Amino acid sequence: MKRVLLGMLTPSSNTALEPLTSAMLSGLPEVSAHFGRFRVTEISLQPQALGQFDMAPILEAARLLADAHVDVIAWNGTSSGWLGFEADVALCQLIEQETGVRCCTSVLALNEIMEKTQRKRFGLVTPYLDDVQAAIVANYARSGFECVAERHLNRSVNFSFSEVEPTQIVQMAHEAAEARPQCLTTFCTNLRAAQLAPALEAALGLPVYDTVSTAVWKSLRLCGVDTRRVKGWGSVFDGEMA
Known part of the structure; x- marks a missing residue:
C-alpha cells in the first residue's frame, strides 16, 4: 500500500492540532501526518503579532516539510481569518512554487x-x-x-x-x-x-x-483519499462534502 504523507504547518505554541490530527488519521494505516513549526505565541492585531505570519518563516518551515517528500502541505491555522483570505491564497501559491508540493489551508x-x-x-x-x-x-x-x-x-x-x-x-x-x-x-x-x-x-x-478537521479533510482530498474512511469526527468527513 502506497504511503500518503500529509505535511502540516503548525504554530509553535500549538499543542492541540498534532494529537487531534493524528487521532483523526488513526484508522487510515497508509496515511501519516508530519509537522513543521514556526513561531507563533500571540494572536492580536498588534504589529508584533501580525508579523509572526510573514511569509519567510512559514516558507522555511514548508521547505523543511518538503524534505520529507510529503504529498501535500497544509497551513493548519486560521490567521487569514483576520489577515484576509487573500493571505492564504498567496501563501499557497508561494509554497507550491517553491516546493512543488500542493498546498491548502484550514480557512480556505x-x-x-x-x-x-x-x-x-x-x-x-x-x-x-x-x-x-x-x-x-x-x-x-x-x-x-x-x-x-x-x-x-x-x-x-x-x-x-x-x-x-x-x-x-x-x-x-x-x-x-x-x-x-x-x-x-x-x-x-x-x-x-x-x-x-x-x-x-x-x-x-x-x-x-x-478548522483542524477542515485542514485534514482538504489534505486527504488532494491526495485522493476517501474522507468517509475517517470515522467519528463529524459530517465534514462523511457528509455532503465526502
Missing part, C-alpha cells in the same frame, strides 16, 4: 465547504480578542458570508487556547446555535474542539466544522 477549506454546501449563515466560536473576532466577522462579510452569532473568550496568548476546557467550548457552541445558523465553526486550531463535532451536531441539528 472551511470556506470551500460553506460555499459548496450553500451554508453562508454561520456561527463562530473562537478564543480570540474582541478586535480579532470583529476582523474575522468583517472578512467573512466581505466575501458574502454572514456571521449570525459569535462567542469568543477575549484571549491573546496562543498557548492558553489549548487549555480551554471542552465543556466551555460546548457551552459557547450551544449559545451560538440559538441564532439558528446554517452551520457552526470552531475557528482555532489550538482549541481541543474537533472531537466534539459529532455530539454537537447531534444535539444542535447542524453541521459543525472545526
Whole structure:
C-alpha cells in the first residue's frame, strides 16, 4: 500500500492540532501526518503579532516539510481569518512554487465547504480578542458570508487556547446555535474542539466544522483519499462534502 504523507504547518505554541490530527488519521494505516513549526505565541492585531505570519518563516518551515517528500502541505491555522483570505491564497501559491508540493489551508477549506454546501449563515466560536473576532466577522462579510452569532473568550496568548476546557467550548457552541445558523465553526486550531463535532451536531441539528478537521479533510482530498474512511469526527468527513 502506497504511503500518503500529509505535511502540516503548525504554530509553535500549538499543542492541540498534532494529537487531534493524528487521532483523526488513526484508522487510515497508509496515511501519516508530519509537522513543521514556526513561531507563533500571540494572536492580536498588534504589529508584533501580525508579523509572526510573514511569509519567510512559514516558507522555511514548508521547505523543511518538503524534505520529507510529503504529498501535500497544509497551513493548519486560521490567521487569514483576520489577515484576509487573500493571505492564504498567496501563501499557497508561494509554497507550491517553491516546493512543488500542493498546498491548502484550514480557512480556505472551511470556506470551500460553506460555499459548496450553500451554508453562508454561520456561527463562530473562537478564543480570540474582541478586535480579532470583529476582523474575522468583517472578512467573512466581505466575501458574502454572514456571521449570525459569535462567542469568543477575549484571549491573546496562543498557548492558553489549548487549555480551554471542552465543556466551555460546548457551552459557547450551544449559545451560538440559538441564532439558528446554517452551520457552526470552531475557528482555532489550538482549541481541543474537533472531537466534539459529532455530539454537537447531534444535539444542535447542524453541521459543525472545526478548522483542524477542515485542514485534514482538504489534505486527504488532494491526495485522493476517501474522507468517509475517517470515522467519528463529524459530517465534514462523511457528509455532503465526502
